Amino acid sequence: MNLVTLLPFIVLIGAMFLMTRSAKKKQQAAAQMRDHLVPGTGVRTIGGMYATVKEIGDDTLTLEVAPGVHAIYAKNAIGAVLEDAEYNRIVHGITDDPTSDTPVVPDDASSLTADAADEPAKTDLTKDQGEAPKPDLGKKDEAKGDAPQDGKTDGETDGKTDGEAGAK
Structure with missing residues (x-):
């Protein structure tokens, strides 16, 4: 056989040997590090x-x-x-x-503005307004005399009994 044809195989085997050897050294170093905790x-x-x-x-x-x-x-x-x-x-x-020039990062965003600590917290309520208005969620209060949600008056029904399909 020719030496030129065997040369790539010899280089490949040598490279594999070196890679596994360095990997084993790293594993041993990591195990030693963990053992000395x-x-x-x-x-x-x-x-x-x-x-x-x-x-x-x-x-x-x-x-x-x-x-x-x-x-x-x-x-x-x-x-x-x-x-x-x-x-x-x-x-x-x-x-x-x-003397390090490394900036210190704050834990919260309140210290990022210069006047945030001097300014009192703003709310939607003031002493003059009293209680805040309740948000309108699209529901009507039937106790106050508003019409029911289904669009029918109090005495009106759809003609179906409880056992029929589509009954409420």
């Missing part, structure tokens, strides 16, 4: 959720996803273990550098 560590799940490790079991972790809210996750669901500074920067917006 301790309660209080900030983590990011493979789904992108940030949480704090509360308890560690054999195959599961209890994560605090919000204050007082706990969820149980498989250890394999942990995508990254975060340093304390990085976790606080991402989750709480706390930076160690007080």
Whole structure:
């Protein structure tokens, strides 16, 4: 056989060997990372959720996803273990550098306008108007003498008894 015809197969086998070797190294590093977790560590799940490790079991972790809210996750669901500074920067917006020019994003939209805190809340009711008018929903109040909804007067019927088809 010719060496030129075997060369592509040799390159392919070598590439497959290198890819599986690097994949195994990554898997081992991830398993080692998960094995060295301790309660209080900030983590990011493979789904992108940030949480704090509360308890560690054999195959599961209890994560605090919000204050007082706990969820149980498989250890394999942990995508990254975060340093304390990085976790606080991402989750709480706390930076160690007080001279940082990174803007702080507010939790609500009320602080986005300059005069929102100075202005009192506006409502449709004032002291002079009293109670707000009730919205008209298209229903007539029969107790006040309005005509019934079916268009018939009080004594009028459609001539059908209860057992017949189309009776109300």
